[in-house]
Structures are given as C-alpha cells and as structure tokens.
Amino acid sequence: MFQKIGRILAISLVLASAGLASGALAGADSVYDLSPEQNGRIHVRKNPDAIAAIPAEFKFVTPGKLTVASAVGGPPLNTYATDAKTVVGSDPDFASAIAESLGLQLEIIPVAWADWPLGLSSGKYDAVISNVGVTEQRKEKFDFSTYRQGLHGFYVKANSQLPVIKEPKDAAGLRIIVGAGTNQERILVRWSEENVKARLKPIQLQYYDDEATQLLALQSGRADVIVQPHSTLVYIANRDKNIKRAGTLSAGWPERSDVAITTRKGSGLANALTIATNGLIASGDYQKILDRWQLIDEALSKSETNPPGLPKY
Known part of the structure; x- marks a missing residue:
C-alpha cells in the first residue's frame, strides 16, 4: 500500500512539474488562445510597396495564396489547436499577416523539420515560416527575410x-x-x-x-x-x-542570430517579404502579434534580407 501511495505521489510531482495538472493547464488557457478559430488573430491591410516588389515572373504554388510550410514543434511558436489539426501560434499569426500584406490568402502546410529544405527547393511551398535561423550554410541554398531574434x-x-x-x-x-x-x-x-x-x-x-x-x-x-x-x-x-x-x-553567441522567413534562393520573393515585415513593424501590428504570444522580447527593430548568418562550425 505504501509503495502504491509513493508511486502516486511521484507521478503527481512529475505531472505538476510538466504542467499537466489541471491548474497548470488552466493557467496556460488564460494566457494563450489555442482554439482553431483564433478570434484574437491580428489582421492587417495590404501593403502596396510589398506587392509591387513581387517579381512579375514569380509563380506562387497556388495562385492567390501564400503557401507556407511550418514544422509544428510546440507552443507558442507553432502547435496544433484544440481540434488537433489547425496550426496556431506566433509563426502562423505572422504568416497570416504577411499573406494579408501581399493581398493573398494563407495556406499552411505542416511538415517535419527535416523535410522543409527539400520541399522548399522543389517548389512544394512558397516559403517556410517556422523558426528557421539564418546561417551561412543555409544562405547557400535559400534567401532570408528576418522577423524575430533567436x-x-x-x-x-x-x-x-x-x-x-x-x-x-x-x-x-x-x-x-x-x-x-x-x-x-x-x-x-x-x-x-x-x-x-x-x-x-x-x-x-x-x-x-x-x-x-x-x-x-x-x-x-x-x-x-x-x-x-x-x-x-x-x-x-x-x-x-x-x-x-x-x-x-x-542563439548564436557570441554572434547575433535571427530567425527568418525562408524562400528559394534567387526566387526574388525575399525582398517583398522584407518590405512586408518592415511595414508590419512600422504599423505596430508586428509588435501586437508577438505580444499576443508573450514574445515581445524577441522583437526586431527592422527586417533585413540575407543578413550575416551563423558561421559554419
């Protein structure tokens, strides 16, 4: 009997520590909206300058849509909503704002982290918005528009x-x-x-x-x-x-390390995405998105296209 009680106490401690107890879950629910509806999502206006910067020859995967890959890792960046299928979080919110800035609808494709490089290179999606850090090695194959500190x-x-x-x-x-x-x-x-x-x-x-x-x-x-x-x-x-x-x-100590929208090398889309991001920063909508997910401390003062990345180790 005493052994059984001991096991129950040990399990309770682990659950409480991991935040799986009911009180912890209630605490998370009071701060984060993980519903599929996302009624609190920040919506933005079209950015004419960003739209004009899209190369005439660029072909979106689906006309009228911005197709974005997201490696679903966990809250608050990107996670599945309470319906277990809708991807929500700060990255999906930012992706939505970028799509709206470009006058497009957003389509998010959940992918495994290891699969996004090949999928992007082969044209399965237009961009990856999934906490991808800028590195010199990645810059050999991809273009970047920064949107958050790492x-x-x-x-x-x-x-x-x-x-x-x-x-x-x-x-x-x-x-x-x-x-x-x-x-x-x-x-x-x-x-x-x-x-x-x-x-x-x-x-x-x-x-x-x-x-x-x-x-x-x-x-x-x-x-x-x-x-x-x-x-x-x-x-x-x-x-x-x-x-x-x-x-x-x-994340790149002693160097700076920023997170960026990732696009195919030479596709020409990166400049438009950088302009769109800077438009969101100037309007204050960018800050609202990060604040909604308690990540305002990771805000950038401006977005850059292909800045210096982490060196090869």
Missing part, C-alpha cells in the same frame, strides 16, 4: 535568489540543465571553458531525457537553471507559474 533563455525557480545571468562568469559553478547535442550545450561548454581559464568554477551541465524530468529536477533543487529556446520557456513559465527568467542569450 534567443535562448536562462530560467530558474520562481523563488530563486540567483542574480541575472548575462555572461560566462554569472554562470560559474551553477548546475545547468541543457539538452545534449544542442546549440545551447555548445555555448555553455565554451562558457565553462572561459570560466576555467579565468580561474572560476566550471559550469556543471546536467542532462535529462524529457521535459517533465528536467522541470522536476529544477523544482526539487537538484539543478539551479534550465536553458532552452526562450519561447519554449516563456510558455512553460506562463503555464506552470513556478519558474522565472534569469536572463537571455543570443
């Missing part, structure tokens, strides 16, 4: 007294949860090496198999910090109400 987040327990984490020395000696083989791990390994050279304590990296176990380790005090893409941790913080931000980090 950030990682440092998050701690809500009652943590740790100071803000801005640079390597701020993380010296901390126990940090990170995903194996991720860009975050690559950066933190370099941070730890810098700390050791400066005769500071190394960072203690911790690895867990799933999000629930990660969050449980943080709440139980076995770890001090969790590092993941900023948007993911923003969602978890709003859902669970028991973690808070201790800092952010460029």
Whole structure:
C-alpha cells in the first residue's frame, strides 16, 4: 500500500512539474488562445510597396495564396489547436499577416523539420515560416527575410535568489540543465571553458531525457537553471507559474542570430517579404502579434534580407 501511495505521489510531482495538472493547464488557457478559430488573430491591410516588389515572373504554388510550410514543434511558436489539426501560434499569426500584406490568402502546410529544405527547393511551398535561423550554410541554398531574434533563455525557480545571468562568469559553478547535442550545450561548454581559464568554477551541465524530468529536477533543487529556446520557456513559465527568467542569450553567441522567413534562393520573393515585415513593424501590428504570444522580447527593430548568418562550425 505504501509503495502504491509513493508511486502516486511521484507521478503527481512529475505531472505538476510538466504542467499537466489541471491548474497548470488552466493557467496556460488564460494566457494563450489555442482554439482553431483564433478570434484574437491580428489582421492587417495590404501593403502596396510589398506587392509591387513581387517579381512579375514569380509563380506562387497556388495562385492567390501564400503557401507556407511550418514544422509544428510546440507552443507558442507553432502547435496544433484544440481540434488537433489547425496550426496556431506566433509563426502562423505572422504568416497570416504577411499573406494579408501581399493581398493573398494563407495556406499552411505542416511538415517535419527535416523535410522543409527539400520541399522548399522543389517548389512544394512558397516559403517556410517556422523558426528557421539564418546561417551561412543555409544562405547557400535559400534567401532570408528576418522577423524575430533567436534567443535562448536562462530560467530558474520562481523563488530563486540567483542574480541575472548575462555572461560566462554569472554562470560559474551553477548546475545547468541543457539538452545534449544542442546549440545551447555548445555555448555553455565554451562558457565553462572561459570560466576555467579565468580561474572560476566550471559550469556543471546536467542532462535529462524529457521535459517533465528536467522541470522536476529544477523544482526539487537538484539543478539551479534550465536553458532552452526562450519561447519554449516563456510558455512553460506562463503555464506552470513556478519558474522565472534569469536572463537571455543570443542563439548564436557570441554572434547575433535571427530567425527568418525562408524562400528559394534567387526566387526574388525575399525582398517583398522584407518590405512586408518592415511595414508590419512600422504599423505596430508586428509588435501586437508577438505580444499576443508573450514574445515581445524577441522583437526586431527592422527586417533585413540575407543578413550575416551563423558561421559554419
């Protein structure tokens, strides 16, 4: 009997940590609209300058539509709505605004992340709007129009007294949860090496198999910090109400790393998309879209076509 009670308690702790308890779900529902209707979606006017910048020879996959691929990864960027088929999130909202700016209807095609490069190159869709970061290697095959900063987040327990984490020395000696083989791990390994050279304590990296176990380790005090893409941790913080931000980090540290609309190399569409994005920034609609999904901290001051990307490693 006592073993059974112990198992129930352990399961309850994991569910609570992962935000699967009813209270956590209610918290998420109060902040994010995951309904298929998306009544709160921001709608915009046509942008004549962006429309005029579309090359006359460019042929959309479907006339009158902007066909966009989206690798559905999770809220708040792109996830399935409560009907389990409609793709919603900040990326679909932004895609909708871009389509409306160009005087087109939006068609979103859910794809696996590994499939978007070939699908875009072969002409299955006009663009990819799915948290794709600009890299020098990708620029060899694709064009980019930036629309958001690429950030990682440092998050701690809500009652943590740790100071803000801005640079390597701020993380010296901390126990940090990170995903194996991720860009975050690559950066933190370099941070730890810098700390050791400066005769500071190394960072203690911790690895867990799933999000629930990660969050449980943080709440139980076995770890001090969790590092993941900023948007993911923003969602978890709003859902669970028991973690808070201790800092952010460029996804390409020490270089800047922006997220961009991705189009076929030389298709000519990128310039129109950049103009459309800057139009949304100027009108304030861009900021409204990000704010709707609690991502205003990732806003850009302007969109650029094919800016410097992350170098090849």
